[in-house]
Every structure is written in structure tokens, then in C-alpha cells.
Amino acid sequence: MKMLFRFLSVAIMLSLVLSACATATPSTPSTTDGTIVIRAGTGDGGDGLTPHQQIIQNFEDQNPNVIVQLEPVSGRDYYARLLTQLAAKAAPDIMQIGDDAVPSFVSKNAFVPLDTYLENSNFDASIYLPGLLDPGKVDGKQYLLPKDYSPLAVYYNKKLFDEANVPYPVDGWTWEDLLATAQKLTLKDTSGKVTQWGIQLPAAWTTGFEYWVAAAGGSLISEDGKSFVGAMDSPEVARAVQFYADLYNKYQVAPQPADMNSFGGGNSEFANGKAAMMLFGRWPQGGLKTNPNISLGVVAPPKDKVRANILFWGGFGIATSSKEADTAFKYLSFVSGEPGAQVWKDWALPAVKSVADSSGLSKDPIEGVWIGELNYLMPRAYTFTPFWNETADPALRKVLESVILDPNADVNALLAQAAKDAQAALDKIGE
């Protein structure tokens, strides 16, 4: 027994000692001899972190008494960590989030409204390209400033077009043109197996699908954000879904997705030179440009009833729990403004107009297409209701998965059901 006690006390002491040495860095104090530490959270990963680090370096050089600590977590885990930190009021000072998360976070008071800061500082919010401040606004107040953005476009492989002697797509083309071009570029071998696809589509990617809905002149939700019935099951949406599904199953110009979870269906045909076109955002462009299978061209997405596009956006804001809001704003205006844009332009599209123009990106045959599309933006569906993710998104996803997997799917019936399901979910939340 004595031994037991002795042993236990040794074990307890040992544990305390180990835990003490195991704390590699003490929790960073806010001010030590005048140095201010700003924590910045980001969901970027991979080489997307390099521009962050470059900008931080530049900022620290200009502001020697400030240290900016980047806390990167990539992918969906980012939100899990961010929310946990927010719940304990231990969030970073600067938080980067995606556009569809803005209404939820802002409505829950996670971000500091920036209007007073913008007025008091010399920061001129009109430096941005059109439409880039809107995703960071809620109820007219500005909460976040832009980081980067991407509309949709159609990549095409000039090599394959040349081989088939098909003229490149031109700006202003229509859905019918898209179908015709894709059909000309879908090649089969003697056994009937497809060796080359016309266009690679992003499978059941719900938010990307909003482009099709917008171009068909429809909307997935009513203007007041309260009803899906009448919107989601409208003829315009049905046309969009039917056309999309037909590309897969009726005309078979689009390859089936590799898996339903990878962003955009996990297809690799375009990257392998086995598909002539691809509808997607700007994110994989870097890799595509250096891919030896591809001679890259980019064109605006085709119009149908309307010429429309949608924007995907990421931005930075200041957490309400931040104790160094002033310094945080200094960094915010740096990273989101002209100094930051000078670094971003080598990695993504810069949000600042002057940088876009001076670097020649606005006139570039590829980059200019993306920037030009900013003139055709339609509002994203999530802006109409804060409950988009849990009501309409799963319903729409089901529709898309069903029509892609099943060639005999009844589009109208599926949409009617989806509208009902989404409505039921929305009504339930309202209770």
C-alpha cells in the first residue's frame, strides 16, 4: 500500500513535469515589450499559403512592432476549428471565410462592422473591381473585404479543337452552340466506346449549378427568400436541369463523375487531354497552364435566355472577440488592398482594379475573360436566405445526383419533390 501511494505520487509529479515542458510555446501574449501579435486564420493550403506568407512578410517589414501569426487549416476542417474557437471566444483576430458563410457568421455577430474603420482611415473602398464588395456586405453594412474570387468559365483545349478542325468557342455563344461544339468533339472508337469527351462538367456541384439556373432566366428561391415552391420547380429551372442532364445521358458528351464527393466530381478527363472543354472556376488554372496535354484557352460560359454568371469569393474580416481590432484593421487593409493585390496577382485574380489593369491582366486573353465576367454577375442563392445550406442545398444536390445517375429520371417530378422538401425544411426552422 505504501508503495502504491509512493508510486502514484511519483506518477502524478511526473505527469505535471512532462506537461509543463511539453508546452512548447506559452500562449502568445498580446503585448510583450510593445510587440502586438495578430492571429490570422485561413482555410487555404498547399502553395496557396505562399502568398499569405509573402504578404505577412511585407506587412511586418513596414510595421516592425507587429507580428502576424498565420493559422492555416485547409478544407472543411477549417470551419470545424473556427467554430470551436469562436464558441470559446478564442478565435483569431483576422478570419478568412467563404462567401456563403458570410450571412451566418455576420448574423451571429462574429465579425466587426468595418464602416467606421473605412471612413476614419484613408482606405478607399472603391478600388475594387465591380461586384467584389457585395459578398462581404450584409444589410448594406460592410463586414469583410475581398481576398480573391472566381466566376465560372469554359476552359478549352486548343490542341483537340485543332485536331478536329473545329473553330474555338467565341464570347457570346449559346447553349445550343455548346451542345453542337461538344458533339463535334466527342469521339468514339470502333467499338462505340468514347475516347474523347466534348465537355467535362462538375457533376452534382450545387452552387456551381446556379450558373445554369441564372442563364436560363430562373431562380431557385423566391425574391423574399421565403419560398422554394414556384421557384425551384419553375420551367426555367427545369430547362436548366434537363439540358445539363442531357449533356450527360442523352447526348453523352460529358463523362460521368468519378465520385460524388470530390469537388466537382473528381473527373480528370480534361487534365488528361481526353475532354475538349471544361466548365469550372479559375482554381485549377495554374496546373492546367503547365500541363503538357493542354494548350489552354478560356471563354465565357454560354448564354441562354440571359447572359449570366455567378461569383465565388473569399474575404477577410475582423473578429468581434479581437482585442487588437485597430492593428487588425491595419493588416486587413494591407492584405486586401493594393499591397496585398500586388502579391495575389501572381496566384489568383487580384481584387483591386488598378493592379488588374497595370499588370495587364484585364487585357490578357485568358485572365481578361474572368475579369470581364464580373459584369454579368447574378446574386447567389444563399444571399436570399441564411438557411440555404440545410434546406435547399441538400434538395438540389439530390436532384442533380439523381439526374446524372439515372438516364430515365423525371426532371419535373424530381424538382417538384425537391421544392417541397426544401420548403418543409425551411418551414420547420421557422417554427
Next chain:
Amino acid sequence: MWVGCTGTHYPPYPHLLNDSDISLALRSLHRNEALSFYIAISPWLVGFLLFTVGPMMISLLISFTDWDLLTAPLWVGLDNYRDLATDPLFIQSIKVTLAYTAAYVPLDLVGGLLLALLVLPRFKGVGAFRTIFYMPTVFSGVAFVVVWLWMLNPNGGLINLTLGWFGIVGPRWLLDPNYALWALVMMSFWGWGRSMALYLGGMQSIPGELYEAAAMDGADSFRQFFTITLPLLSPTIFFILVLSVITTFQSFTSAFVATNGGPLDSTLFLVLYIYRQAFEFFNMGYAAAMSWVLFAIIMTLTVLLMRSQKFWVFYLGGRSE
């Protein structure tokens, strides 16, 4: 260090050595045995109160609220639980999780044992084979699942390619709601190495003399396996069984990375749905309620398993619970 070397000598009543009554008497002489027990488990007990009961109780409280993690929680009583009963996705996720567990656990028990039997004897290079079988369990998370995603690619992935050589047109696996869950079960075969390791360790405690005696009585290998090995392995089997049920019910990563619950919710594991409600829909209270229902299910199953111990688990040490 062998027992014989520590200088203990045999008690003066050898003919009573195996009498459990004597053992009992000896034990009850230890008046402070109960105290010893509580002191012995005190490290766990203290940690349990600090790091487990606390968060568990808090999460129970959360389950009675509507909480979005950012603003103050709102008390709603049993509403979350009531909503669960009518939530088709919740019911779906229970079905999916039950099916997955019912398929995986028996496979794991048997598969692990077969693997262990294959690599138990010491021959040249067996260490390498044991490691090879164990290796997949060591690969974590994303990279490994991604490899599987590629192998399961319906168009050119390794699996359908191989099936093609035999003239079979493989199903569309992760794209087909009827096959996606079985694809995930297939992926978990590679986790048998863990049970294998546990079986290998468990086989060490089987005394070799028993086999000698049985062989002398004329029992062949098969007989020996079923009358000696299996019964004496039953504590290990019990451990693996309980462990497997508890952890398989909480499967998350493969669905999170490979399918995100799709297609058409055919792989919507319960913990995945909980994660989604908590961190994608900001419904922490609802997620907590689901977790407690999950807890109740697992607890029920475990208690049933524990009760069943006395029917089939045999402890060499001579006393079962």
C-alpha cells in the same frame, strides 16, 4: 523476468493450491482491498471527472438547447429529441450505420483471426509479412482514402479493371447508391491488421502444455484449434468484438473523405451527420441530441455483450466477471 526467479517459494499447502475457496479466503483477509481498488483506479477516475464527465454533461445540457456556437444557447427542452424522431435523414443514418457495423464487425473478427493464423509461425521473413498485413491500418486519413477513390473509379480504377479481365462489368461503386456502402466495407478490410495484432498478442497467453497434452490424447490440429485455441482466445475475441462495435458505430473518416454521405445519402454515417449538423448547419444542440441517442444505442449493445460474457468467454486466470 520469470515468476520463478523472484524468490517466491511455493506455499506449504500444495494440494490446496487450486482451490478457489482458499484464494477467496486469502483475499478477504485483505480488508483494504476495496480501498486498494479505488486507489488503483483513482488516476482514471480523476481524469474521468475532469476530462470526460465534464464535457459529457455539458454536451447533454447542450442537447436540450438550440445553440449555433456563436450566440448564446436557447433552452428548448426535449424539442431536439422530438425532431429526431421525425427526421428522415437521422433514420437513414441509423440504418446505414447499423448495416455497416453488422457487415464489418463479423468480417473483422474472422478476417483478423485468419490473418493471425497465417503469420503466427516463425519462418524466415514472417516479420515482414506481419508488418505488411498491419501496414494499411497505419496509413491514416486522406491519402489512403484517396488511393481507394482511385481504385474504385468506375471507369478505369484498379478494381473494375481487374474485374474486367474476368469479363465482369463492375458496378459504379461510389456512384451507385446500392453499392457505395459496400465499397466502404471493402475499404475497411484493410483494417484487419489491427485485430490480427491483437489476436497474435492474445495467443501468447495460451500455455503450450495444453497442446502437448491434447496431442498425446490423440487430438489433431483442427480439434486442438476448436477445443483449445478458440476458447482460450475468447477474452481477446470479446475485446475485439466490443471494441469493434463501439468504434465501427462511430465511423466517420472514410465517409467524410470519400463520399460525404452520398450518393443519395446511402453512406450517411451517423457521426458524419452529427458533424454536418454541428459544423456546417450550426445546429450544435441538435447534433448533441443525436450524439446521446448514438450513445444510448452503443451502450445498450455493449451491456448486452457484457452480459453474454458468462456464456462464452473463458478466462484462464480462473475467475470471470
Next chain:
Amino acid sequence: MKEYSTPILQLHGWRRNLRILLIAAVAVLFLAPALWMISSSLKPDYEIFATPPTLWPISPRWQNYSEALTSLPFGRFAINTMIIALGSIVGHLLSCSIVAYGFARLQAPGKGFFFILMLSTLMLPYPVTMVPLFIIYSKLGLINSFTPLILPTFFGNALYIFLLRQSFKQIPLDLEDAARMDGAGTFQVLMNVILPLSRPALAIVAIFTFQAAWNDFLGPLIFLHNQSLYTLQLGLSLFRGAYNVQWAYLMAASLVVTLPVIAIFFFAQKSFIEGVGFTGTKI
């Protein structure tokens, strides 16, 4: 002492060859994913998903390895992970043995209840308890350090307590009684009788703990904010950007990160599988 304790496996002739064939076939099956990872790690990203797939890269990019491992401070990550892993092993071995002995051998009122209670701690999914846990640690000022990852191991872990309890119960009471007859107290019985005979189980606890700590993602995700504290798994996750993944680097780095765990198992399996088997009491 026999070479192996289960003679069923002493096969001869065609049975032996069959077994070798079986092992080889299963080995190939189990190796396939790893081989694919190795092959992918040497390809440029766009070739990894090529159809038809190339078994071996057209021109292997060995520099993927150096590029991947230097793109992030993996050395630092490795040290951090090692600290957590070793700390956890010490914690578990110390605490779980004592507690398991209590559950295995000591009688007390309420023991059955506590056992089920202990098992129940394995049943609540982590995503839900991690938020309250984080809040508790945050109030204690212990976040952004290794403490929340190592400290709990000194207070036992239901899984390993259960495992050791199963193992301890296998040891014949006679040996313990003999020791007690000689005046040994509970603790001495544990140290001198139980533990030496439980080497396989203790080795398994150590190996599994190391592996769990090495591969732990959610824990470090929540508790480690400063990048200089990141573990290897957090580092690996950074190869996944928000919209695209650096596949080749991810494969290469994952393989390298996994090597220590594989190595430990390889060297340890010899001792806990072929080591001292227990041969029972002599009368």
C-alpha cells in the same frame, strides 16, 4: 518453451506450400494501395489520374519527396509529434496498468458500474465532446499547447484499460496468491507478477498509443493553433488546398510520415509475438 504456442500451424508438405501461397496472395492485396501511393508520389500531379493508368511514372520525379518535405517545416512537425507520442506512451503505460489491475483483480462495491461507466466514455462521438472540452481547456489557459493532448493520457484510457484488464485476467490467480502469501502488497504483486507476464499486452498498448498519437488529426486540429506547434498530420492536411490538392506531394509526404510507425511495429512485433509466452504453473 515452444517456438510457437499454437501447433495447429505446424504444417508440412503441400499444406505448407499452400500456406505460403496464401500469404503471398494476401500480401499483394494488402500492399496494392501502398504500391499505388509510391507510384503516385513519383508522378507529376496530372499523371496520377490518367486513364488508362500508368503503373510506373513515365519519368519518375524523385524530387517530389524533397520538395514536399521542404515546402513545410516537417522537421519541426516531426519533433512535435514525437513529443506528444512519447508523452502519451508514458502516460498510458503508467496509468492504464494500475487501473486495469484494479478492474481485473480487486473487488469492491460498485466495480461493475464503474467498468461500464469507463467503457461508456468510448461511446460518445468526438465532434460533440470536443467543443465543451475545448472551452474547458480554454478557460484553464491550456490551449495552443501540447498539454491537452498529453495530460489526459496520465489519467488512463478506457480502451487500453480494457485491453490490459483482459490480459491480466488471463494470469492464474495461483501466482498472485503465492506472492501474497509471501507478504507482497497489491503494488508489488502488480510490479513483480502481473506486469512481467503481460509484456505482449503492454507492447500492444505502447504501439497502439504511438500510432494513435502519430495519426491523431482532430485533437491537434482543435488544440494547436500556432503553426510551429503543428503535428505531422496537420502538416499533411495542408497539402489540400481549398479547391485543389497537391496530390504527389501528399502521397510522398504521407509515405514518409508513416515510416516510423511501420518501423516500430516491425521491430516490436518480434518481441510481443514471439517473445516470452506464458507456460503456466509448475506443480
